[in-house]
Amino acid sequence: MxxxxxxxxxxxxxxxxxxxxxxxxxxxxxxxxxxxxxxxxxxxxxxxxxxxxxxxxxxxxxxxxxxxxxxxxxxxxxxxxxxxxxxxxxxxxxxxxxxxxxxxxxxxxxxxxxxxxxxxxxxxxxxxxxxxxxxxxxxxxxxxxxxxxxxxxxxxTDYQTISLPTPLLSDGNTISGEVVSSDNFGNTITNITVDILSKLAPVEPKDKFKIIYKDKAISFLNYYAEAEDNALSATINGFGHLELFVNKKNAFQMFDMNIGDTVTVTYVN
Amino acid sequence: MxxxxxxxxxxxxxxxxxxxxxxxxxxxxxxxxxxxxxxxxxxxxxxxxxxxxxxxxxxxxxxxxxxxxxxxxxxxxxxxxxxxxxxxxxxxxxxxxxxxxxxxxxxxxxxxxxxxxxxxxxxxxxxxxxxxxxxxxxxxxxxxxxxxxxxxxxxxTDYQTISLPTPLLSDGNTISGEVVSSDNFGNTITNITVDILSKLAPVEPKDKFKIIYKDKAISFLNYYAEAEDNALSATINGFGHLELFVNKKNAFQMFDMNIGDTVTVTYVN
Amino acid sequence: MxxxxxxxxxxxxxxxxxxxxxxxxxxxxxxxxxxxxxxxxxxxxxxxxxxxxxxxxxxxxxxxxxxxxxxxxxxxxxxxxxxxxxxxxxxxxxxxxxxxxxxxxxxxxxxxxxxxxxxxxxxxxxxxxxxxxxxxxxxxxxxxxxxxxxxxxxxxTDYQTISLPTPLLSDGNTISGEVVSSDNFGNTITNITVDILSKLAPVEPKDKFKIIYKDKAISFLNYYAEAEDNALSATINGFGHLELFVNKKNAFQMFDMNIGDTVTVTYVN
Incomplete structure (x- = not known):
């Protein structure tokens, strides 16, 4: 102690x-x-x-x-x-x-x-x-x-559990995850982690990964300020999770997001 | 110290x-x-x-x-x-x-x-x-x-005081109190305490007490999850006060409550 | 340490x-x-x-x-x-x-x-x-x-700075400052400090100072409860700044104030 x-x-x-x-x-x-x-x-x-x-x-x-x-x-x-x-x-x-x-x-x-x-x-x-x-x-x-x-x-040993959403791997090159929370800044956190992504391929270079939310492709960047103004973008956040964001804006509200929304990542070799 | x-x-x-x-x-x-x-x-x-x-x-x-x-x-x-x-x-x-x-x-x-x-x-x-x-x-x-x-x-010795609402006992079997606050969950706290109720009778069994809010009778329960869905119910809270609640809902908003609303409890022998 | x-x-x-x-x-x-x-x-x-x-x-x-x-x-x-x-x-x-x-x-x-x-x-x-x-x-x-x-x-030595608004002295007897923030009570803080005011004259008696916000004169008082009901008033706050307030009300909302609004103080001898 x-x-x-x-x-x-x-x-x-x-x-x-x-x-x-x-x-x-x-x-x-x-x-x-x-x-x-x-x-x-x-x-x-x-x-x-x-x-x-x-x-x-x-x-x-x-x-x-x-x-x-x-x-x-x-x-x-x-x-x-x-x-x-x-x-x-x-x-x-x-x-x-x-x-x-x-x-x-x-x-x-x-x-x-x-x-x-x-x-x-x-x-x-x-x-x-x-x-x-x-x-x-x-x-x-x-x-x-x-x-x-x-x-x-x-x-x-009969303690209770709840069901937690788990990302799915399909076709050997696509991960289908979902939105699990949003934070004080309106950044949107998914259940897709670096560990899961690295089962597809090394996470660098990032442009080998195609990220899709609501049928639109999203740039995968290293940090917030790299993003174009008002563009929905993605990064790996400080918890090792894929996060969707708009630089200095509230992505969750701007893009009318909901907990449970699907986010997919495909590795394009 | x-x-x-x-x-x-x-x-x-x-x-x-x-x-x-x-x-x-x-x-x-x-x-x-x-x-x-x-x-x-x-x-x-x-x-x-x-x-x-x-x-x-x-x-x-x-x-x-x-x-x-x-x-x-x-x-x-x-x-x-x-x-x-x-x-x-x-x-x-x-x-x-x-x-x-x-x-x-x-x-x-x-x-x-x-x-x-x-x-x-x-x-x-x-x-x-x-x-x-x-x-x-x-x-x-x-x-x-x-x-x-x-x-x-x-x-x-001439310190200031404010007037605090006090429950009234009438007919020897009815206590008339009021809503004094609501909490983060919309649970509604009254100024009727276990001590006051026990002047009428022992607080168990609870079904001997008839609780009225806005002309409607309210079930007096032991804990929140006992309540029927969406039903205004009552319990003794962790401070020994009679509390009105709706299980997992905001009673204060749902029932349009106000600080100062009357709540009565009658002992039915 | x-x-x-x-x-x-x-x-x-x-x-x-x-x-x-x-x-x-x-x-x-x-x-x-x-x-x-x-x-x-x-x-x-x-x-x-x-x-x-x-x-x-x-x-x-x-x-x-x-x-x-x-x-x-x-x-x-x-x-x-x-x-x-x-x-x-x-x-x-x-x-x-x-x-x-x-x-x-x-x-x-x-x-x-x-x-x-x-x-x-x-x-x-x-x-x-x-x-x-x-x-x-x-x-x-x-x-x-x-x-x-x-x-x-x-x-x-090449650290970054931002531009901070500074009160201006004109005609030798007028200070032109601005609203820099409002607090939890809707009190409105200006960038005019006691130090700046005292360049015009000693801050007592306060009625020698004419305070103007949106073309209206404002009473300069010693504490909140001195103010007339609903009247926009001013005092020196606990940080030595000139503050606009309405007693027990939200001045910032009531008077539709904005950060950057001009406040002037003139010393009337």
């Missing part, structure tokens, strides 16, 4: 209510040395898929032993279980609703999952609407203090 | 301007060990009542000796006094405009109030528009360093 | 994506003792001028040796250089696109600028879209650990 163990928070709680602040209060009441870092509290309400993508792209940029608390939890208070996922280097705490699917599906497949049912570690509470504060925060805080994870619950 | 004393911030400053960041800069310049936690900076502009509710529901989730700085301050720079409220376990710093009314009205009635007039603890400043940075932050920081609170000003 | 060196962040990344959280993850991976403080992540997208104003008004409220990371970076990945600006008391890290112009133009003119080209301090990354995470954060973190700044790159 670090002298100041890191706990990250990813939720759909928003930044108007006191929900996030209270999670921090509860954590610091248990472990005053915790270093609590916000990843996002503006995940779309109840959007488990969106949260799963944010977690998948984020966790690896944090040091070993970081504890990631992720709460998009429409089933709060009902039958869905609270879980702790332990991998080689990271801990993940949240509801068992598929939010951690990308962690389960990583290439490295070492992990274990605990059903958090040792309720004496929970915060006593009257209602059943706020497990972010009452279950996930205290478990994260006790874990960050060094309590052995086996004390929090029982191992399970 | 903790090794890293906690200072919370609740304001209507928003998250675009640098106001909140500057409060933190000033605090850390005085006490580099302060652990500054945001509760909310998106309180409605000038909405003293809303801030008072957020503070009332939040402070108890923080450790003893936490210092809560709360700044919704339309009277900044004028005659209204800056104050420090000291209770058994917490400190509250902000303007004397009623923002701390729920603290004054708690069942436990031990507290004292100081008028902060020792201006040598303030940050010198040219204008009179930003006491969050110039008065409240430095006082919080010096207090967190262990300066005795009596040095900051004089005790007063 | 402080035991917990302060690194501030100012970006146009917004608070929905994980961008800001990842910068913090990278920093803490290099320096677990860093104390990371958000100034704003809601700078207008690609708005270098707005960022420059926020930085100019903010940095001096932080302790000596604070490291300010400022990323509004439409040219990311292209020819624009990453730079480190060193002044007597502060460090500034960001793109060489003029974002630090107000630092270069301060009265105290000691500073040096380094082109950050020691790429072994960078985070290896596949794409070229996220230098906030891959270059600026790691450099800030290594600097906060005490690595000598000379190791990060070469001194340059």
């Amino acid at each position: 670090l002298a100041r163990p890191i706990i990250t928070l990813t939720t759909d709680y928003g930044l108007k209510d006191s929900f996030v602040g209270l999670m921090k209060g509860v954590i610091l009441g248990i472990n005053p040395d915790a270093n609590i870092i916000d990843i996002s509290h503006n995940i779309g309400r109840h959007n488990i898929y969106e949260a799963s993508q944010v977690i998948a792209m984020s966790y690896k940029y944090f040091p070993s032993a970081t504890i990631h608390v992720s709460v998009v939890d429409p089933g709060v208070g009902g039958a869905r279980r609270p879980i702790l996922v332990i991998t080689e280097n990271h801990y993940f705490i949240g509801p068992d609703n598929g939010i951690f699917t990308p962690i389960f599906e990583r290439q490295s497949n070492f992990f274990k999952v605990l059903h958090l049912n040792s309720s004496h570690y929970f915060l006593p509470s009257e209602g059943a609407t706020f497990h972010g504060r009452d279950i996930f925060s205290p478990i994260a805080a006790w874990l960050s203090r060094g309590v052995d994870s086996s004390k929090f619950g029982e191992p399970i | 903790l090794a890293r004393p906690i200072i919370t911030l609740t304001t209507d400053y928003g998250l675009k301007d640098s106001f909140v960041g500057l409060m933190k800069g000033v605090i850390l310049g005085i006490n580099p060990d302060a652990n500054i936690i945001d509760i909310s900076h998106n309180i409605g502009r000038h909405n003293i009542y809303e801030a008072s509710q957020v503070i009332a529901m939040s402070y108890k989730y923080f450790p003893s000796a936490t210092i809560h700085v709360s700044v919704v301050d339309p009277g900044v720079g004028g005659a209204r006094r800056p104050i420090l409220v000291i209770t058994e376990n917490h400190y509250f710093i902000g303007p004397d405009n009623g923002i701390f009314t729920p603290i004054f009205e708690r069942q436990s009635n031990f507290f004292k109030v100081l008028h902060l007039n020792s201006s040598h603890y303030f940050l010198p400043s040219e204008g009179a528009t930003f006491h969050g940075r110039d008065i409240f932050s430095p006082i919080a920081a010096w207090l967190s360093r262990g300066v005795d609170s009596s040095k900051f000003g004089e005790p007063i | 402080l035991a917990r060196p302060i690194i501030t962040l100012t970006t146009d990344y917004g608070l929905k994506d994980s961008f800001v959280g990842l910068m913090k993850g990278v920093i803490l991976g290099i320096n677990p003792d860093a104390n990371i403080i958000d100034i704003s992540h809601n700078i207008g997208r690609h708005n270098i001028y707005e960022a420059s104003q926020v930085i100019a008004m903010s940095y001096k409220y932080f302790p000596s040796a604070t490291i300010h990371v400022s990323v509004v970076d439409p040219g990311v990945g292209g020819a624009r250089r990453p730079i480190l600006v060193i002044t007597e008391n502060h460090y500034f890290i960001g793109p060489d696109n003029g974002i630090f112009t107000p630092i270069f133009e301060r009265q105290s003119n000691f500073f040096k600028v380094l082109h950050l080209n020691s790429s072994h301090y960078f985070l290896p990354s596949e794409g070229a879209t996220f230098h906030g995470r891959d270059i600026f954060s790691p450099i800030a973190a290594w600097l906060s650990r005490g690595v000598d700044s000379s190791k990060f790159g070469e001194p340059i």
